[in-house]
Amino acid sequence: MDIRYALSLTASASLLFITGCGDPAPTPTKPIAPPPQAAGLDPMPTPQFMQAALEGKLDQIQTALKNGTPVDTLGEGGRTALMLSAFNGHTAIVEALLKAGAAVSARDETSRTALMYASTGPNPNTVQALLSAGAKVNATDSDEHFSPLMFAAAEGHTAVVTLLLENNADPTLKDIDGDSAAVFADQRNHSELAKLLRAAEAGK
Numbered sequence: 001m002d003i004r005y006a007l008s009l010t011a012s013a014s015l016l017f018i019t020g021c022g023d024p025a026p027t028p029t030k031p032i033a034p035p036p037q038a039a040g041l042d043p044m045p046t047p048q049f050m051q052a053a054l055e056g057k058l059d060q061i062q063t064a065l066k067n068g069t070p071v072d073t074l075g076e077g078g079r080t081a082l083m084l085s086a087f088n089g090h091t092a093i094v095e096a097l098l099k100a101g102a103a104v105s106a107r108d109e110t111s112r113t114a115l116m117y118a119s120t121g122p123n124p125n126t127v128q129a130l131l132s133a134g135a136k137v138n139a140t141d142s143d144e145h146f147s148p149l150m151f152a153a154a155e156g157h158t159a160v161v162t163l164l165l166e167n168n169a170d171p172t173l174k175d176i177d178g179d180s181a182a183v184f185a186d187q188r189n190h191s192e193l194a195k196l197l198r199a200a201e202a203g204k
Helices: 046-055 058-066 081-087 091-099 114-119 124-132 148-155 158-166 181-187 191-202
Strands: 007-010 015-018
Touching: 046 058, 046 081, 058 091, 081 091, 081 114, 091 124, 114 124, 114 148, 114 158, 124 158, 148 158, 148 181, 148 191, 158 191, 181 191
Parallel strands: none
Antiparallel strands: 007 015
């Protein structure tokens, strides 16, 4: 696998496609109450809202929220704007969405969270923002049982791995194949990172 291990992105279509198999976890269907809407203005259509989050267009996100766009509106695959902005490391947008009430632990159709998306990239500031908002560091998806630490290890992001470990990420967690984050690092030739993770495992 390439392109951030199990994730790939087609930015022009605002879609994030997830590899793997199995039935997706059900997407929450609880109605989302929009924030107060400015008089005479319309909420931003979902595709444009997701694209703005993906591309880091903070002004557009702020305007959309002011105009009544629900912060946790669901796009393709049950993904939220928080997930898409986290994926590309747009920390300012992540913080704005969280301030507007975005659900930090929301899950997409494969039960992946914004922290998992953020951990695929070299984005420790984004990861820290999510952790500070209460993101679950040891959450796993429903497809492969990947954790944020596994995503970061597979991509060789030492700063993110270190930050996750400092926030109680469990290096002994195993995916559906019985592999830990250290194995993920080894498989992608991140040998020094694998050593760090094995040392963390030994300390458990």
